[in-house]
Amino acid sequence: MKRALQFLSPILPAGLVVLAVIILIMPFFFPSGFYFRIGALIFINAFAVVGLVILIGYAGQISLGHAGFLGIGAYSVALAPVYIGLPPSLSLFFGAGLTGIIAWIIGRPILKLKGHYLAVATLGFGILVFLFLSNEDQITGGPDGITVAALGIKPALAAMGIKAKTSVIWYFFTGFILLIGAWTAINLRNSPTGRALRSLHDSEIAAKTIGVDVARYKLIAFTISAVYASIAGSMLALMNKFVTPDVAGFIYSIELITMTVLGGATSVLGGILGAAVLTILPQALTFFHDYEHLVLGLIMMLIMIFMRDGLLPSLMAQIRRKAK
């Protein structure tokens, strides 16, 4: 048995199995259908965060405008069915492809920048996408948002004789997609590409010296993480059947970055934990009404000051220390 597990571990990392089990077991503890929706929101945010783990944790780059890519994905599923006549399911792939192309093109000049210059350039890109979505109201519906056609899983399942609530379907659908995304990212980590990315995280010059094409690998990481963000945006729009430009907003970009760093930027599972914490937190804080911002800001500062490596790595270190 143990041998079989060891044999499987390169293909199916233990952490991923744990994640799958959590996704399957959690619904038994849900007191109401509302929790399925929160769960799906966590999985969607986590999916975008997994992309950022590749960019921040593996390659050591930063993007303060990643919500811009979510915006492109979200508005692709809203607009492609209307203007190009694609079915919603295909427009998700259309959005991912479009985002990939855009990221590849703008990534070239942007990724030459370093540190705070990279931060302001990505920030600028995100704001431009946001402004385009809010200002071109004849196409995008402007700040009021636009409705999105349904994906059509529910009728498809019903045709097969499976009846389930929409929120339950979305919970398991997004959970499944997250598992695929996390599995891809974890496998990428130890692939030749992943090693090259991590080498330029530690020292760009050292990476260059041993023959890593630094510019190319940065661009690869940026494009992959943008595609992750786009798919997350598409899923969000399809689930809500509605989208507003806020999906591409600066605040959302910051929330995604915070989720990534909060959980531990180098770890895919850490990122997913961070996404879970920061998605649940505002829901819990609604009890505080007016104090919501105050508490959110305070928690962001406290965690960054006292758990610098992020939640998951800090917790693991604690457990290991206890075990000794």
Add this chain to the structure above:
Amino acid sequence: MTEMLQFFMSGITVGAIYALVALGFTIIYNSSGVVNFAQGEFVMLGGMTTSFLVHAGNPVPLSILAAIVITIIVGILLNKLAIEPAKGASVVSLIIITIGASIFLRGAAQIIFDKQIHRFDSFNGDIPINIAGATILPQSLWVLFGAASIFSGLYLFFNRTMMGKAVLATANNRMAAKLVGINTNWIMTFSFGLAAAIGATAGALVTPITLTSYDIGVMLALKGFAAAMLGGIGNPIGALVGGLLIGLIEASTAGYISSNYKDASSFIVILLVLFVRPQGLFGFKTVERV
């Protein structure tokens, strides 16, 4: 021509405020390497506190002074409670800390003050002054005068006083500054206080024109950060030129193209400039030692 002069006037007023926010970024960045996204909240605190004190019946100069002092205290507390304990954290963690601080301050302002839009009366009334067919508000002149005094005052401070030179030394090389006996921790605290004072002054000067509310800080911080980067971070002259340029670009886009895209224009220009000069207009190319 008159039209152009008019856009120039409004552009330079907003630009002066961006330049002051960018200057705050520069001062804190130089002493600590931290990009302080709560800089916009200093401007908000300055404006909000002044207008509340004025409406409580206090004279304007006293209210402004009190607002500046309160904001300085907030700035120093921010350094002591959030930045110093996080010494050695990564760039991304520090960015998140200051963004957390800005959300925190916004939340606090919304509880202590309220969510309404506020203003107080201009210092010298609201009758526009006519210059070659274009008009400018007396309060705009106050903003320009304030920005000019702050920039020239700081120029003297950095070049003529021991304290100012100690700040410059810390910015150049922290370790070397420590070795010659400069208390770099104190310099950092001082810089946060100074940046807070500059932000609060900007807020108090501009509130009669642009009005203020608890959430104006975000966009100001983004524009100020962009202005500082456009000029080349760490350079006060760069902050001044970057801020004024962004103000002028915005005003002319709003005037000639569409006011919907005035925010977009500044970011497009920043992206284009950074593509050509990755170190900003006045920044130096840094060589990385291995």
